Amino acid sequence: MRTFKSCYTRKWGLFAIILLILSIWHLKVFSSTYVYNPLNSNFNPVQPPIIFSNPNNPNATVNLGEAYTSANITLTRNLALNVYDEDENGTIYLEGPAPYINLDPGGYYNVSWSVHMASFEDPMGKGVIIIDLRFYNGYTDNYYLASITYYGSYVKAALGLLYGPDPASEGQSSPYTINPYQKHEFKIRVERSIDGCILTLKWFVDGVNIYSYQYNITQGTQIIIYESYFGWLNQDKPELKFEAYLDDVHAEGVYNASENFEDGVDDVFIIGESTGYTGKRISYYTYPQKFLLALNNHGVYNVSLEFESINGVIPSGFNASIWINLNSQYSRSAKVVNGLIVENQTSKILLQQNSILNLYVNITATYPANWSVTLKILFKYEVEDYITVSYPLRVEAGYG
Numbered sequence: 001m002r003t004f005k006s007c008y009t010r011k012w013g014l015f016a017i018i019l020l021i022l023s024i025w026h027l028k029v030f031s032s033t034y035v036y037n038p039l040n041s042n043f044n045p046v047q048p049p050i051i052f053s054n055p056n057n058p059n060a061t062v063n064l065g066e067a068y069t070s071a072n073i074t075l076t077r078n079l080a081l082n083v084y085d086e087d088e089n090g091t092i093y094l095e096g097p098a099p100y101i102n103l104d105p106g107g108y109y110n111v112s113w114s115v116h117m118a119s120f121e122d123p124m125g126k127g128v129i130i131i132d133l134r135f136y137n138g139y140t141d142n143y144y145l146a147s148i149t150y151y152g153s154y155v156k157a158a159l160g161l162l163y164g165p166d167p168a169s170e171g172q173s174s175p176y177t178i179n180p181y182q183k184h185e186f187k188i189r190v191e192r193s194i195d196g197c198i199l200t201l202k203w204f205v206d207g208v209n210i211y212s213y214q215y216n217i218t219q220g221t222q223i224i225i226y227e228s229y230f231g232w233l234n235q236d237k238p239e240l241k242f243e244a245y246l247d248d249v250h251a252e253g254v255y256n257a258s259e260n261f262e263d264g265v266d267d268v269f270i271i272g273e274s275t276g277y278t279g280k281r282i283s284y285y286t287y288p289q290k291f292l293l294a295l296n297n298h299g300v301y302n303v304s305l306e307f308e309s310i311n312g313v314i315p316s317g318f319n320a321s322i323w324i325n326l327n328s329q330y331s332r333s334a335k336v337v338n339g340l341i342v343e344n345q346t347s348k349i350l351l352q353q354n355s356i357l358n359l360y361v362n363i364t365a366t367y368p369a370n371w372s373v374t375l376k377i378l379f380k381y382e383v384e385d386y387i388t389v390s391y392p393l394r395v396e397a398g399y400g
Contacts, residue, residue, distance in 0.1 A: 049298040050351075050381055052391070055358070060291045073291045075397040077284065079261045079367060081269060083230060084119075084243040084279040092242075092278050094269050098227035099255030103135075105196030105219070109253035111228040112187030112204070116287050117180065118364070119243040120152055126237050127151040130244070131186045132229050134162060137199070138222035139215065144170070146201050146213075148186050154178060155186075157203035157211035173203065173211035181323070181330060181360065183287040185248070192223060199223060225255070230269070245285050245364075264367060284365040284399050291395065294324075294357040294379065301381040303357060306345040306390075307334050308376040312398075314339040315371040317364070322377060322395075324349055325358040336375070351381070363397050370400030 051068035061074040085092055097111060115130050122128070132147035143162040148155050154175040158168035178184055187204040199215040217223075230246065249268050251257040259268040264282050294303070305322050320336040323346050332347035351357055359379070365371060377393040 047297065050294055050296050050301065050303075050389075050391075052379075053293040053295055055290045055293045057290055059286070060289055062292065069391045070393065071292055071391075072394045073361075073396065075286050075289060075291070075361070075363065075395065077397070077399050078247070078286055079264060079282055080116075080245040080247040080285040080287070081261050081266055082243070082245055082279070082281050082283040082285070082364075085241055086279040088241055089238045092230070094230040094278065094280065096228040096230060096249065096269055097251035097255070097257045099225055099251065100227070101225050101255050103190065103192050103199075103223040103225055103254065105192055106194045107254050108189060108191035109133075109225050109251070109255065110187055110189045111251050112185055113230075113249040114183050114185045114247045114287075115150075115230075116183035116245045117150060117152075117242055118245055118362075119241070120150070120180070121239075121241040122152060123239055124237070125151065126240060127156070128237070128240055128242055130155075130230060131188060133188045133190065134226040134228070135190060136222070136224040136226065137215065137217070138224075139199075139217040143226075146188050146190070146203070148188065148203055148205070151175070152180050155205060155210075159201060159213050171211075171213050176205060176208075176210045178205060181288055181325070183245070183247070188228075190223075190225065195219065196221070245283070245287065247285075247287070282367050284363075284367045284369075286361065286363045286397065288360050288362045290358050291361050292359040292393070294351075294359065296351050296353055296355050296357070299353060299383070301351050301383065302348040303351045303379070303381045304331065304346045304348045305334055305359065306378040306380055307336065307341045308378050308392075310336055310339065310341060310373065310375055312373040313371045314373055315365050315369040317366045318371070318373065319364045320373075320375060321362045322346065322375075323360050325360060326351065326355065348382075361395055365397075365399065367399070372396070372398035 048069050052064055052071050054062040059076040063072045083094060111133055127149040129147045130150045132145055134145055136143050145162045146159050148157050154177050156175055157173040159171050160169040185206050189202045191200050196219040197217060199217050201213045202209055203211040247260060249259040257268060261282055305324055318339045321333040323333040324331045326349050329349055331349050334346045335343045375395040379391040379393055380388055382388050
């Protein structure tokens with residue numbers, strides 16, 4: 001198989017161009033295989049079968065090449081709270097906004113944060129609670145736990161007695177499918193009717209209400225919001241391992257708090273506790289970003305991404321992943337670990353005509369540190385067994 005890079009990004013000599021035209025024309029004449037010919041015999045430009053498009057991601061600046069077959073992408077810096085299981089015993093317990101407030105008639109309280117599970121191992125399939133809200137219901141004189149549990153490709157909302165045998169004793173939602181390759185916003189809301197006689201709980205994922213539960217209470221019932229947690233109640237799951245990045249923390253209602261970690265300081269999870277050795281630090285982190293679109297205008301191709309090089313001022317602990325997505329199909333990632341390319345190419349995805357491919361990147365780095373990194377990447381597609389076309393990409397990121 002022969003490989004060449006897009007002529008729109010390389011200045012070829014006239015002789016090389018003529019040879020290319022003749023060789024591709026030869027293939028088109030003597031085989032039934034379609035081969036992309038970048039120029040026709042009259043030296044007029046021919047629309048390439050696959051072109052790039054800007055996905056309008058607010059966290060990425062995209063500059064496309066003249067023929068849309070190359071691109072330079074600059075990622076906007078971002079900081080997040082990195083929570084990880086340092087002793088790998090599956091037990092992480094991190095306290096969030098803790099208002100200890102009474103929910104009066106007409107009052108409400110929300111707690112939400114965005115989470116990306118960068119690493120998740122759950123051999124027993126028990127899941128990990130990634131957000132919960134503890135409250136006291138004086139009507140039943142019980143303490144309750146409203147929670148959302150993460151299982152990888154889906155989540156479940158649940159409500160149960162805090163000290164009972166079943167954390168979902170009151171109710172539990174059916175599985176709600178999520179994309180494990182992306183960050184998601186999880187929110188729990190508790191609200192009390194104006195007359196004080198109805199207590200309603202709602203669970204949200206990315207703004208979608210996935211579950212609701214309602215109590216009838218008396219007007220004088222005391223409802224006290226105690227606190228919220230990330231990853232608590234995992235004491236009985238030592239086989240579970242995970243690493244998570246948290247951002248955009250919000251508590252709203254009669255008590256308000258917010259934190260986006262952009263100042264490099266953890267101002268919300270300051271009362272962190274652990275049943276094991278919990279890692280907790282601010283890190284530079286780009287949540288998985290859709291940084292480019294590839295539009296297929298003609299033909300059927302096997303498509304992949306490949307790391308060509310990494311250069312610049314590379315900080316210790318620099319990690320990067322790239323992958324592609326077509327509808328619900330995801331390629332295997334190509335990876336940079338500790339500044340070194342350890343897996344240079346993604347797996348291939350078959351791209352049909354008139355389809356749109358999503359290109360993703362995810363980067364982590366230490367904080368604080370001054371650094372600037374350029375990832376040179378090749379977007380590659382195969383024209384059956386005859387030729388591979390490569391489009392050059394540059395992804396730049398840095399801090400300081």
